[in-house]
Amino acid sequence: MIDPNYKGVTATADGTVRYSPTWMLKQPTDLDVVTHEVMHIVQDYGDGAGPGWLTEGIADYVRYDYGVDNATAKWALPALKPTHNYDNAYRITARFLIWVEKGKKGTVQKLDSQLRSHTYTADSWKKLTGKTVDELWAAYVASEPKV
Numbered sequence: 656m657i658d659p660n661y662k663g664v665t666a667t668a669d670g671t672v673r674y675s676p677t678w679m680l681k682q683p684t685d686l687d688v689v690t691h692e693v694m695h696i697v698q699d700y701g702d703g704a705g706p707g708w709l710t711e712g713i714a715d716y717v718r719y720d721y722g723v724d725n726a727t728a729k730w731a732l733p734a735l736k737p738t739h740n741y742d743n744a745y746r747i748t749a750r751f752l753i754w755v756e757k758g759k760k761g762t763v764q765k766l767d768s769q770l771r772s773h774t775y776t777a778d779s780w781k782k783l784t785g786k787t788v789d790e791l792w793a794a795y796v797a798s799e800p801k802v
């Protein structure tokens with residue numbers, strides 16, 4: 656729904672995505688805001704499924720992979736900075752998830768599945784990868800080329 660009364664950028668709830676026409680006019684090439692928001696409909700985790708940062712990270716992970724034209728929108732994953740952490744959500748978490756997937760393929764899909772079934776816990780990372788999320792983050796940071 657394109658809602659002239661909606662003052663944010665986008666919001667998704669109960670199977671409906673609400674888009675601000677003001678945002679669309681300001682960012683006419685940002686088609687993949689739709690990819691991100693519609694992923695929230697696909698996720699449909701419900702309340703209390705897991706941390707919001709992971710939900711948003713997975714939505715941007717999907718946008719990165721399935722986006723139709725992120726390049727024209729100048730949407731890209733940011734370079735890792737010392738101030739970043741896995742729970743920063745959105746692109747920062749998405750970039751981390753891509754790295755996790757490289758080490759242990761299928762992890763994101765399993766996390767998504769656990770969020771869906773409300774079986775996700777902080778321990779899920781250790782069970783799926785052998786490392787806690789903090790240990791994974793430390794390994795991710797260590798794997799980055801230093802500038």
Ligand SMILES: [Zn+2]
Pocket residue numbers: 691692695711714
């Ligand atoms: Zn989102």
